[in-house]
Amino acid sequence: QETDFTPFLNIMNEWFARDTSKKVRAIKRAQGMAGKHTAVHPLYGYKKDPDDPEKWVIDDEAAEIVRRIFRMTISGKGPYEIATILEKEHILCPSAYLAERGAGNRRNNEFANPCRWWGTTVSYILNRMEYMGHTVNFKTEKTSFRDKRRHLTPKDSWVIFENTQEPIIDEETFQTAQKLRKTGRRPTSLGEANPLTGLLYCADCGARLYNERGDNGKGQFRDSYACSSYRKRTSDCTMHFIRTEVVRDLILSALRSISEYAKANREAFERLVMDTTSDRQSQQMKESRKALTDGQRRYDELDVLIQRTYEDHVAGKLTDKRFLKLSQQYEAEQEQLESELKRLAAEMETMQEQTGRV
Incomplete structure (x- = not known):
């Protein structure tokens, strides 16, 4: 009830909440700096060690899905395409999978479609360094105890402890997946993307070359590369047009020359x-x-x-x-x-x- 002391009680409650928040933050900070996992629940693909709840061990069933996601990424599939494949195969999404085992943040929720995968979920899995066997702490933070959302921190603020648990993905596979995701080589309605897409750059301005495929208006199929900064009008660069078959002939010629030189010398x-x-x-x-x-x-x-x-x-x-x-x-x-x-x-x-x- 409203009384003359209500403002003072509110101030005391505010102090108490703030003090508790500082203590919890300090404990979490010490825990994270000691190389321990700060998350309450293990990442999808891992589970708590029955003998030591602070350690993560591989969950074989979920780990195989994680490995498959990385394999599909390396084969050229995008996050949303992978999500569609997993949903069609009726594979439980991470939240529903963990909830079924009494874990995760949504273990008490009901799922309208427990096999509904999202492209953002696949991207989230592909970004997690923990799958290489590392512990990564302080990736997110809250500005205050009143803040209900977590905010991403700069990468140089992360604290990484390597080889703290058995890896699901080896480092080479992880780095290859990251590299391929940056190139943007994805199958389209015209078929598989050119293998050089994302790897060719303009010699003058340094921008990536866009791969352009389709009908050229004369009933002929066009497959070529052009400077992206020219296309986006972000520089004074010229078009720098080159057909894909010409690029491939140049590369093949260079490889043949190197091979002949290596054999002879x-x-x-x-x-x-x-x-x-x-x-x-x-x-x-x-x-x-x-x-x-x-x-x-x-x-x-x-x-x-x-x-x-x-x-x-x-x-x-x-x-x-x-x-x-x-x-x-x-x-x-x-x-x-x-x-x-x-x-x-x-x-x-x-x-x-x-x-x-x-």
Whole structure:
């Protein structure tokens, strides 16, 4: 009921809600920095380990659908086409699948069509790095406890812990799928897309070349490429028209020349490939070595910070709560750095092996 104290009670309630929100956020932050999953429910394709609920293990039935989605993407199918195929085959959508097993955010909902797949759902699955066996935290956030929606954070704010669970998709398959999605090579009413679509660029302005297919108005089939910036009027570039069959003839001619040279000059060709690969890997090795040095320096700095924090705590300069919070943050950062340093060391070793296998 409305009383003279209602405004004060509202203020107290506001403070209480805000304080609770800060505590929950701090706990989630510490949990995420320690490499633990911050999501309540596992991602579609995984389930909780019966022996350790904080760990994810592969759900074989759902994982096979995930693998199939990636295979169809690599074969040239788009998200909406994949969604249509899955729906026609009466495969439960992720929400309905999880709800059937008493999991997920919609386990208490009723589904009018539990096999209804959306293209956005397929895209969501294709974007998840977790399927490579990684834990990715802090991808979204809420601006305040009043905010009911989660907002995407910049990618450099994500905290990634590699190899925290068994992968469903290997890294090569994941990266290939991402690359093919960017090229926009999708079957149309005219058949399969040209294999060069998304890979040709204008020599002058650097824009992608659009593939144009259809009737040219004279009863003849037209299949050619043209500068996209010219088509969209985003630059002063010219049309730069070229027929697809001409591009293919040029590529075939180049491949034949390389093959003939390689057969006739095997040693010289091997040296050429070795030199080209060495130059590229030399730059990569230089960058990796710098990252390794910087990471090791930061790791050593954290050792010093942890020691100083402990000394300040013993001397009574830090409260137990503050000491625990700082210690957890430093140790979580060290764990992440340790994982990154191992990855960089393995990457450098692999590059050295590749040079020897050229």
